Amino acid sequence: MRLPERKDVFFKNGLKEQWDSLNGKQKVQYVWDYYKFPITVCIIFLYIIGYMAYGHISKKEVLLYTGLINVSAGEQLTYDLSGGFLDHLVSLNPLEGNASRTDLKLYTGLYLTDNPDDPNHEYTYASRIKIIASIDDEKLDVVLMNREAFDAFSQNGYLCNLEELLRDAESLTRTEWEPYLAANTVILEDNADEVLQDSSLKYQAVTEEYPMGLNVSQAGVFRQAGFEDDVYLGVLKNSPRMEMAVEYIRYLCLLP
Template sequence: MRLRETSSTKKEKWKQLHGMQKVCYIWDYYKFPIFICLLFFYIIIYTVYGHFSKKTAVLYTGLINVSVDGQLNAQLSDGFLDFADEDAGKKEVPLYTGLYLTNDQNNPHHEYTYASRIKILASIDGEQLDVVLMNKEAFDAFSQNGYLCNLEKLFQESAPDTLHEIEPYLVTNISILEDNADDLSLDSSLSYQAVTEEYPMGLNVSQKGIFKQAGFEDDVYLGIIKNSPRTDMAIKYIDYLYSENKP
């Protein structure tokens, strides 16, 4: 049975130790408080570092049913920071990739649809998705669900001088305000009925600028999410995508 050492006993023992023996003695008796102190300092340093190194997002963008190479990926994120004269050390353009929405079960990306839908909805609800770049199938899905704003109206209010430049590339689509899809699932004898709204909610960005230079075979559409709090930056992003002379 080990007896507790008195203060005087510890002092006598300490005098008898030399070199590494003292280090081992300290570790044996104080390793737990030492560990707690080190953990405490680590948390402080990590928190301070995270605070000063965290970048502010100037725009959240997402690629839906669209894949890009590393060079175009960099152009869609860091390239825009240069164009907008933003400090890349403090600002960033988060670019969501690997998102797919398709009803085609033969599509190799069909298995990612459910997870992609959850991420997209969470990002929209959290106001962390401003601009989407997508193929026609995804454009139709976003349009029908009413996620996209009226681009013509947005530019009339915020950038009227730019409207005439992008007008040839505006694409109209249909938003479903309400329908009887739930009733149809219960009674197949009913005919489908819907209240819809039609307006310019997309831009074909594959016919000019960055995407044209990238040589996409299929059209790529851009939409701005309705609840985006960064529409001014989204408009500047469109200017960048249509620019023929990138920085």
């Protein structure tokens, strides 16, 4: 049976009874042949809407962004730094906590060094770009680092005054965190550019020193990590998640 070219003509010609006589497969084929384009558009549209809705529903809220700079963590410590903290938050408030809807972003494999003989020196440039971008986007709150990285973050003025931050935290007492305080120096201004142009000039700088980190090598969850060198914890000055950073410090360093 040959079908008319358009369905409206098909009915106008009084052939409705012939349409009714078609089986289901023939009707589907007819509709698809003449309406495949709008059907395809509708399917794509529904897919996009569904995909966006699913992404919105399943999207996790990032509670904290943490970075390991010149520090490597084993499997257990990696869990403690990420999933363990989310479980800790749920234990604090089981009614509101939801580990399946929240996340902690842990940046690993980041290295900062000026030593060309360091085996990780080749990763320094890429790491520096990623760190600066994360700081500018306010997607880096807490950093764990060795002394070289601690000096670099401090000198650039990235780290907040931890004594002031923790002093105002109601959940912590001074005797808990004061033994771990580590001071460092921020360079407020210097003549480094002039020295590069004229080597006869003497380098001069205006600096300020204050507690920018905690030496956490032997504190809390880090005791079993087996670090041979000191590891420092710092909080980024522009972090919009200061309260969560304080709770992170309490969980990592001060809980038994």
